[in-house]
Amino acid sequence: MPIKKLDRIDRKILDEIQRDGNISNLELADKVGLSPSPCSRRVRQLEDAGIIDKQVTLLNQSELGLPLTIFIHVSLEKQLPKTLDNFERSISTYNEVLECSLITGSDADYLLKVVMPDMSYYEKFLLKELNQIEGVSSIRTSFVMRQVLNRTALPLSHIK
Amino acid sequence: MPIKKLDRIDRKILDEIQRDGNISNLELADKVGLSPSPCSRRVRQLEDAGIIDKQVTLLNQSELGLPLTIFIHVSLEKQLPKTLDNFERSISTYNEVLECSLITGSDADYLLKVVMPDMSYYEKFLLKELNQIEGVSSIRTSFVMRQVLNRTALPLSHIK
DNA sequence: GGTGAAAAGCTTCGTGT
DNA sequence: ACACGAAGCTTTTCACC
Numbered sequence: 001m002p003i004k005k006l007d008r009i010d011r012k013i014l015d016e017i018q019r020d021g022n023i024s025n026l027e028l029a030d031k032v033g034l035s036p037s038p039c040s041r042r043v044r045q046l047e048d049a050g051i052i053d054k055q056v057t058l059l060n061q062s063e064l065g066l067p068l069t070i071f072i073h074v075s076l077e078k079q080l081p082k083t084l085d086n087f088e089r090s091i092s093t094y095n096e097v098l099e100c101s102l103i104t105g106s107d108a109d110y111l112l113k114v115v116m117p118d119m120s121y122y123e124k125f126l127l128k129e130l131n132q133i134e135g136v137s138s139i140r141t142s143f144v145m146r147q148v149l150n151r152t153a154l155p156l157s158h159i160k
Numbered sequence: 161m162p163i164k165k166l167d168r169i170d171r172k173i174l175d176e177i178q179r180d181g182n183i184s185n186l187e188l189a190d191k192v193g194l195s196p197s198p199c200s201r202r203v204r205q206l207e208d209a210g211i212i213d214k215q216v217t218l219l220n221q222s223e224l225g226l227p228l229t230i231f232i233h234v235s236l237e238k239q240l241p242k243t244l245d246n247f248e249r250s251i252s253t254y255n256e257v258l259e260c261s262l263i264t265g266s267d268a269d270y271l272l273k274v275v276m277p278d279m280s281y282y283e284k285f286l287l288k289e290l291n292q293i294e295g296v297s298s299i300r301t302s303f304v305m306r307q308v309l310n311r312t313a314l315p316l317s318h319i320k
Numbered sequence: 321g322g323t324g325a326a327a328a329g330c331t332t333c334g335t336g337t
Numbered sequence: 338a339c340a341c342g343a344a345g346c347t348t349t350t351c352a353c354c
Contacts, residue, residue: 014219014224017217018216018217018218018219019216020214020215020216021181021182021214021215021216021217022181022215024346024347024348025347025348025349026346026347026348034322035322035323035324036347036348036349037322037323037324037349037350038321038322038323040348040349041321041322049223050220050223051219051220051223051224052217052218052219052220053217053218053219053220054180054181054217054218055180055181055182055215055216055217055218056178056179056180056181056215056216056218056312056313057177057178057181057212057213057214057215058178058212058213058214058215058216058312059174059178059211059212059213059314060210060211060212060213061314063209063210063211064174064211064314064316064319065318065319066314066315066318069261071261071263071271088308091308091309092308092309095311095313095314095315095316095317096315097309097311098309098310098311098312098314099307099309099310099311100307100308100309101229101231101304101305101306101307101308102304102305102306102307102308103231103302103303103304103305104302104303104305105302109302110308111231111302111304115314115315117318121318142263142264142265142269142271143263143264144261144262144263145261145262145263145264146261146262147259147260147261147262148248148251148252148260148261148262148270149251149252149257149258149259149260150258150259151255151257151258151259152216152218152258152312153216153255154219154221154224154226154255154258154275155226155255155256155275156224156255157255158225158226158277158281159224159225184329184330184331185330185331185332186329186330186331194339194340195339195340195341196330196331196332196340197331197332197333197339197340197341198338198339198340200331200332201338201339
């Protein structure tokens, strides 16, 4: 299922729309060297194939009053399926949690990425929310001092 | 500069376009209870204010042959501005690196999020690229076993 | 698989309230 | 500030190569 045959034009299309989700089909067709009709057909096929996921609008964190980005390592006491499941369902209810990944490591380890207005919000989140979830044993916080990179565009260079 | 006054309608608009970047102004206007003209005006103002950053298309990692997501903790030998600067410029050249954050911790610590086609690619990346950057002292790898959450939508509930 | 033209829809102004 | 209506452009769909 993964990796359909994508030719050079498909890659060009993906590359363009990854960077600009608002590009018109006319401009896109021009950039990839196609006429509008086949270009929009290809885009539709890429959507149907599930290669194109969705289109979103990205907002400015700081302007919205969310200057803090925080990574949180969470360890659970036991790695029972029920414990993991409960944690995952609980954590999913917080919109402040942008990412949650189950990662390899010593114990059952989750890595969270959260955004917060300020420290007092974070303290409350930690004590009243995260720490209240059943089975959480240890929490380690890493504050982001500076975001060097924050991309949504995936690399395409590995595609043959 | 952060947090302009956003009323309930502005928040509704942001909430909608965060989830669907392709929504038509007609439909958006309808959802937020406005006629098309003032709705598009508000969107433009939110863009001009820098609150709306940009529109992008998200692609499917697995379908593109990038099933591996990896978090990498990188420590540098010295935290000289020149060393940090060199590292950041080097790391920015790799499209496989989606995120790079300077985070608090013991030493100068970067947390990277990278995507890879497979393990052999990652081994090459680690040995031939990341390890070759001047000043890198230690690297710790965390493989993502499962992505529980991966959102781009920011929370808006904290806005008054 | 690519090209070209016509119809339908959306966006964007200007104007009025 | 919002609503209405006209002009311009984009997408879509069709027939054809």
